[in-house]
Amino acid sequence: MSIRLKVQDLEKVYGEGERAVHAVRGVSFATEPGEFVAIVGPSGSGKTTMLAMIGGLLTPTRGSIEVNGQDIARLKGKELAEYRRRKVGFVFQANNLLPYLTARENLLVMARINGTDLKSAGARADQLLEELGLTARRNALATELSGGERQRVAIARALMNDPELVLVDEPTASLDSARGRQVVESLIAEVKGRDKLGLLVTHDMAMAELADRVLEMHDGLLVGQTVGARG
Amino acid sequence: MIGFLEIRRRKLQFALVGLIVTLISYLVLMINGLGVGLNEKAGRALLNFNADAIAYSDRAGLSVIRSELSAETVARITAESGAREAAPLGYMAVNYRREDGKVKSAAVLGYDPGTIGEPPVESGRPLTPADANGLLADREFLKASGLKVGDTVRLAVRLEEREFTIVGELNEGSFFFQPAVYILRSTWQEMKYGSANPSAPAASIVLLKGDGLAGKRGQGWEAVSKRTAFANIEGVAGQQSTVQALQVFGYLIGGLVIGVFFYVLTLQKTPQIGVLKAVGATTGFIFRQLLIQALLVALGGLVIAVPLAWLTNRALQQAPDAVPIAFTTQTFVVTSALLLVMAIVGVLFSGRQVAKVDPIIALGQQQ
Numbered sequence: 001m002s003i004r005l006k007v008q009d010l011e012k013v014y015g016e017g018e019r020a021v022h023a024v025r026g027v028s029f030a031t032e033p034g035e036f037v038a039i040v041g042p043s044g045s046g047k048t049t050m051l052a053m054i055g056g057l058l059t060p061t062r063g064s065i066e067v068n069g070q071d072i073a074r075l076k077g078k079e080l081a082e083y084r085r086r087k088v089g090f091v092f093q094a095n096n097l098l099p100y101l102t103a104r105e106n107l108l109v110m111a112r113i114n115g116t117d118l119k120s121a122g123a124r125a126d127q128l129l130e131e132l133g134l135t136a137r138r139n140a141l142a143t144e145l146s147g148g149e150r151q152r153v154a155i156a157r158a159l160m161n162d163p164e165l166v167l168v169d170e171p172t173a174s175l176d177s178a179r180g181r182q183v184v185e186s187l188i189a190e191v192k193g194r195d196k197l198g199l200l201v202t203h204d205m206a207m208a209e210l211a212d213r214v215l216e217m218h219d220g221l222l223v224g225q226t227v228g229a230r231g
Numbered sequence: 232m233i234g235f236l237e238i239r240r241r242k243l244q245f246a247l248v249g250l251i252v253t254l255i256s257y258l259v260l261m262i263n264g265l266g267v268g269l270n271e272k273a274g275r276a277l278l279n280f281n282a283d284a285i286a287y288s289d290r291a292g293l294s295v296i297r298s299e300l301s302a303e304t305v306a307r308i309t310a311e312s313g314a315r316e317a318a319p320l321g322y323m324a325v326n327y328r329r330e331d332g333k334v335k336s337a338a339v340l341g342y343d344p345g346t347i348g349e350p351p352v353e354s355g356r357p358l359t360p361a362d363a364n365g366l367l368a369d370r371e372f373l374k375a376s377g378l379k380v381g382d383t384v385r386l387a388v389r390l391e392e393r394e395f396t397i398v399g400e401l402n403e404g405s406f407f408f409q410p411a412v413y414i415l416r417s418t419w420q421e422m423k424y425g426s427a428n429p430s431a432p433a434a435s436i437v438l439l440k441g442d443g444l445a446g447k448r449g450q451g452w453e454a455v456s457k458r459t460a461f462a463n464i465e466g467v468a469g470q471q472s473t474v475q476a477l478q479v480f481g482y483l484i485g486g487l488v489i490g491v492f493f494y495v496l497t498l499q500k501t502p503q504i505g506v507l508k509a510v511g512a513t514t515g516f517i518f519r520q521l522l523i524q525a526l527l528v529a530l531g532g533l534v535i536a537v538p539l540a541w542l543t544n545r546a547l548q549q550a551p552d553a554v555p556i557a558f559t560t561q562t563f564v565v566t567s568a569l570l571l572v573m574a575i576v577g578v579l580f581s582g583r584q585v586a587k588v589d590p591i592i593a594l595g596q597q598q
Contacts, residue, residue, distance in 0.1 A: 058591055081508070081513050092509075096503075098233070100236065101240070109507075161511075
């Protein structure tokens, strides 16, 4: 089943009174099944905060985030951890691989966390590493990989537990434009090939235009939507 | 899996923590060994007496040194205490000169052959009533003096000096922090009070065997259990409280240091814990990894510390004036178990830190 995401009147306020900072202000949007959406905007526009709320890392101050009809803004503690574990795959800006593990082990950690059988997880990890051109580097420690390789391992890790929602935060920040484009294209191919929903936060318009749709944020508000290269 | 792999890949970091655990375990083991050793030195011979209770003069305040019993009192104790068996025992401290010329002290215990006061002989032979100048020497005496069965030794008390032949070896332990030797009670009486003294005390204490003897008293005497007698040895109470304080501080400080190390290790991993939480790991899952690490490191430390302490003890025992350290299986088991508990307690504190880590830190982390 393709995932449906519906964000409604989403708000995030840090602090109170005069010191209150409105990071996200009443954002609403919905996605189509199998869509890859880019969220762009300058620094401080609220795009990463919104991604964190959709990924269950931050609790919204107001509004709802419906994932297949379930409002995840109401989840807490273990339920939220389970949502992140089963439904969400994260690709972080700094890839955040565990440095003392190999590329393959970084993927197997996800199976451990999810309580998946390690034998079948091993086969899946090998398959993902092959798809991302990392078979030869599967036993290299994370610290021995190049920036591009680390990001591709991070993509494989995000897909390891077969999540419905893949959330990506500035994946090309530490890469040159050619490598960055290669990484985003691999990511889009993996996400769309598996009929998942992808949300990409970036400030790089060239990368954003590779998506189906581009949402533009400014000062916590959704200020525009354009169709991307794939839309 | 993660916890174990991290130890394998970060050998130096974990080896250093393991070294700290090893040194602390070693220190705590040595303190505990010292406690056991000092207790043995204080009076293992007393605890080894073939008796259930010990009768003293009621004017001695449970001091073997000050207790003196007349022949009549000994007879009364034997008759009135209800003991199945009784044996008078005399004590005095003597000096002897070692081969290197140093004057050392020894505890002399005078007994009657064939009674419960007779110690079991390890090698050589026991004393007979004809062995007025025969002596049974404890292993510690032989080690300290450099003598062996068959040798002679001159024991001095006050201005008197008398030569004895060592006829047997014992393993009964020290008495009042001194190596012990056993002679006939009649010889003891002669040496301590002189031969021409018909009113001389007949014994220092009386060993009693039977049930319900501790706490009994009669005219001129009182009986207590061996444990009470041991605790009343001069200096033992102070020594035991000192050793216990050392043990408690050893466990507390050792546990605290081990705990703090694991806590710091956890603090250093905060970014990785944030990532694990962001990808759905529960606090319990992460905590289990830390616990596995702590137990592996603590076990590793103990695996090195226990044989190291045992070897140190063996090396120290080679010296003639051996450091009073002794280990029992219980010392190793209890100390190891308590140190493992301390490591777990340390991780429990780290567990609170794990619970506090917000997964949001995974966003915006730079490696």
